[in-house]
Amino acid sequence: MSEFFENDSPSNASEYTVSEISGALKRVVEDAFGNVRVRGEISGYRGPHSSGHAYFALKDDRSRIEAVIWRGTMGRLKFRPEEGMEVIASGKLTTYPGSSKYQIVIENLEPAGAGALMALLEERKRRLQAEGLFDSARKRPLPFMPRVIGVITSPTGAVIRDILHRISDRYPLHVILWPVRVQGETAGAEVTAAVEGFNAIDSDGSIPRPDVLIVARGGGSLEDLWGFNDEALARAVAHSAIPVISAVGHETDWTLIDYAADVRAPTPTGAAEMAVPVKAELEAAIANFGARHSGGLSRLIDRKRTALRAAARVLPSPDQLFAKSRRDLDEVSSRLARALDVSTQAKRARYESLRLTPATLLRRFGEARRTVGACESRIESALRATLRTQRAHLERAGRRVTVEPVARRALALRERLSLFARRKDQAFLMRFERLHRQLGQCERLLGTLSHQAVLTRGFALVLDSEGSIIKQARDISAGQRLALQFADGKADAIATSGEDKPIAPKPRAKTGTDTGNQGSLF
Known part of the structure; x- marks a missing residue:
């Protein structure tokens, strides 16, 4: 690097391209800071890019440095970076020639002490609790006897074996396992x-x-259980329609899922015990209830039997x-037989006293005619x-009133007289029809009772010489002259025997008009 700055004279300075300067700076930075640990707060983190890389910045109260985590490194991190988290990043510094910036390529990331994770956890807990996700009113009771447990x-840890072993011992049922990672960055998702x-x-x-x-996992450190502090997981558990038992870590380990779940179990084995009852205890309880039921039923039957006997x-x-009922029935039966005899005799006497003959019917028919004539004459005389009376009353009223009221009165009376006349005619017709119906009934009765x-x-009819009716065969003497009256006339006959036995009829040829086997009596 010193060779670039040995000659301070502008005239003797060497010329370099921008790429040469950027490459030289890149080599110097990478050689001097090939392995560094940087403590800072994550800023501008928005999750992995579509390529799988993550870009953000580390800052403190005075400076800021760009940071990048490549996709391969993201898969090996123990927890997911979040905005505002204070972390210790291990990696190397390098430059990005395209923008003349330097950045740290992170190869490992860990929280800056347990205190930072606890602060983040408390902040999440306060936010979710403010939303009401931890309220006891939202929690659902566990089913007493579930059929299926998820x-x-x-799938490879000791937790699932402990749960299955405990369930099989207490109350064997169907268990569905959903295999997941319980540690690492993807555990929460x-x-x-x-x-x-x-x-x-x-x-x-x-x-x-x-x-x-x-939801079960064995014990571990705060970093190992960090996936169960995921905010999305806590919301999913709180909004689950199926009751959830949280069994993460040991009894002293608390995660967000423990607050959001319907029930928290101290251990996975305890969760299995909470989920299912003890089959032996249920059988013993059922047997106890059966014995109590049988005993109570027996005692109830004994009490009812004693009360019945008392x-x-x-x-x-x-x-x-x-x-008393039998005596009353006997008396009523005896009275009923006597009353039936008395009633029958009374009816027979009344019937015999009637002596309904054609002459009687003709006499009653004549009386009905006379009654109708009398009613008709009375109606006419009453009308006259x-x-x-009305004419006299009208004349008297006419002398007391003027012409117009008299006319109105006369019109009213005339209408009333017309009404009386119509009513007279209707009453006469109704009376005549009723008497006519009665007369028809008497005629039918006369025809029914007539010997004709x-x-x-x-x-x-068998008549003697004087015209009297002979009713019995013993009243006939041999050689007595008799008269036989048929429907179409009379015929004379002479009795050949007077004994009290039927006289054998003489055989006669059948004709086409015969309707039975009855022949002549003589």
């Missing part, structure tokens, strides 16, 4: 994706949806209960009397 942890993935499973799909999630002792016997209707059905 576990988010490393992978666990976040696992929580969201379990929540995205359809309850009716081929893969069963877990009833509870366990009630049975004070209740009368069935014979005592039904004795009403007309005379019986004769038309093939029967005959």
Whole structure:
């Protein structure tokens, strides 16, 4: 480098291109600062570029230096850089000829002491708590008997084996493992994706949806557990529709996921114990409940049986209960038979006293005609009397009033008289129709009870020489002259026997008009 500045004379100075000067400065800076450790605060960090590289600056209270982390180095970092984090960067200084700037190429990055990470953690905790993500009202209770449990942890560590062993001992069920990295820069993103993935499973799909999630990891330092302090992971756990149990680290290790989860377990084994009940205890409880149920049922039956027996002792016997009813029933039955006989005799006497004959019906028909005529004459006479009364009243009123009121009164009376006349006609017609119906009923009854209707059905009346009806065969003597009355006329006959036995009919030829097997009686 000294050869460039040995000659101070402008006339003797050598000429260099810009690239030569930039290259010379690059070599000098890289040789002098090939391996440095720089402490500063991250400024202008916006995450890795699309190429995977990260560009930002390190600053303190007076100076600023540009920094870059290549993609290969980003994958090896233990934690993700964040804006405002105080870190110690290890790497080498170099220059960028395109802009005449120098920068540090970071090969390793670590926080500037645990105090810085704790300050960052407290700041995140305050911000998320202010948003209400840690409120107890948001936390959901764990299901008492889950069917499926989702576990988010490393598939190769001892944590998953402890969880499976504890679940199989207490209450064997279906466990779904979502493998993730539990340490390193990508740990937080992978666990976040696992929580969201379990929540995205359809309850009716081929893969069963877990009833509870366990996020587990063994113990470690603050840097080892830093992935579980990721803000996105805390939000995913807080908004999970499935209850989440946090089992990260030992009992003294606290991360943001512990505050956001529904339940915090001191260890992964404790999380398994919280997630499932003890099968043996459930079986013992069920057996105890069954025994208590059987005992209580037996005692209840005994009490009811005792109460029933006590009630049975004070209740009368069935014979005592039904004795009065049986006696009342017997008395009613005996009275019913007597009352039936009495009623039948009364009905028979009343029927016999009626002596309904054609002459009686004709007499009643005549009485009905006379009643109708009397009603008709009374209606006409009443109408004439009403007309005379109304005419007299009209004449008297006419002498007391003027012409116009009289005309109105006369018109009203005329209308009233017309109404009476119509009502008279209607009443007469209704009365006549009712009497006509009664007369028709009497005629039908007369025809039904008349012996002529019986004769038309093939029967005959046996009369003696005086015209009296002979009702019994023993009233006939041999040689007695008889008269047989048929429906279409009479015929004379002589009795050949007077004994009390039927007389065998004489055989006769059947005709086409015969409707039965009945022949002549004589």
